[in-house]
Amino acid sequence: MERIEFISKSPYDTWDIGEQIGKQAKRGDLFIIYGELGSGKTQLVKGIARGIGVADWQYVVSPSFTIINIYEGNHSLCHVDLYRLEPHEVIDINVEEFLNESVVVVEWAERGKWWNGAIKIFIDSTGEMERKITMEVEDVSRAEIWRHISKKYREN
């Protein structure tokens, strides 16, 4: 497993980083996002959506209420939010069935159980605005692409 770190200095950076992640996303990818309230999960997904080619006029909003939102870009983006769910209810969503058709991004991933192939993204608040965004990727060759991109978003 490869670990890749990005440092975001602002919500705009988080959006950019998401876009870079989204540009390399493929149909069948499952991104599961961990991060506390206000860490910028939806902001990151807005970026991923843009990277996938979802037009900006399609506002990517928090799916906490609707649980699943689907957007059309170069691939479909299935945006899932488990915030309101109990763990036993997560099974009912059957996220897997969307993977044939789309890129799937899950917020509040700690509420569910996932298989090893999922790409994990952790967002940690390291300051009022600053966030450390860590990806955990199984596929080494794909990890290399993101690692290369992440150099731009490293401290120093």
Added chain:
Amino acid sequence: MIVLGIDTSCDDTSIALLEDGKKVLRSLISSQVDLHRPFGGIVPEIASRKHVELIDYIYEKILIDTHIKASDIDGVGVTNGPGLIGSILVGLSFAKGLALSLRKPLIPVNHIHAHAMSIFLENEVQFPFIALVVSGGHTIILLVKEIFEYKILGTTRDDAAGEAFDKIAKFLNIGYPGGSIIEEYSKKGIKDYVFFPRPMINEENYDFSFSGLKTSLINYIKNNIVTNDNLKDILSSFQEAAFDVLTFKTIKASKDYNIKTIVVGGGVASNLRLREMFLEKGKKEGIRVFFSSPQFCTDNGAMIALVAFFGLKRGIPSSLDVKGFSRMPLGELVI
């Protein structure tokens, strides 16, 4: 004319019977009904299964309570979006089955449109008007030109206003639903104890953002000492910031379009401080502001029946091919 209205756009199953577009014969909402069954009121779940279990029961109960026979129903109105798609399909399928068996028209109703129109259950308002629909799932400004002619002027870019309130309340562990709890705290609080940002207030559009405001409050809580004493002040300042933006942008739309009537609907419209701010600011601008009563602010079947009634009167064609949708299409809508 008796119209049945069904709404299953989120967690609650709501059904109502409306007579002649005015008289609500009965309006039932699953969370408010004593079902003598072990369904928790507030625990959200993948609601579709719950709707399946409840919808028939609530429909039968309404007929029994009102002594109306199914054959007396002249039309069936149902929410076909926006909302949680699985839940919407339950209501829509039930309504299609009912309309087919009763041989009566089926009228699909847009949930947001119904919130904007719910004022007509109790009041007469002149067209055109600006409507703000603000709830746990939506924050939308509409320009309503005619009963079936409306345009979305703006919407939230991230969280709905009510969602931000619910999430903050959960974060602080002070209970659910967040809106009414924060309202209670705020009543005793100092409104300008903390200055929270008013996101997007100066942008030349009618969109909102509440996610950043939520993050500001979380940052404040992390960086400051919160006591039982100042929590009410912090929450009051938060509520004030959110409502400042809601009122400012809605009134801006009203001024820009030179429309002197505003209608506010959706669950958050029950909040008394929001009402007070709208009335105060509206008065200064010579704008009349109307609110539905709390029972019709929250999701309900009566508003769906109302729009269906208008549709029947206008002769909107009934079709069983209606599809459900989850997200609100932006832009102009004319039916």
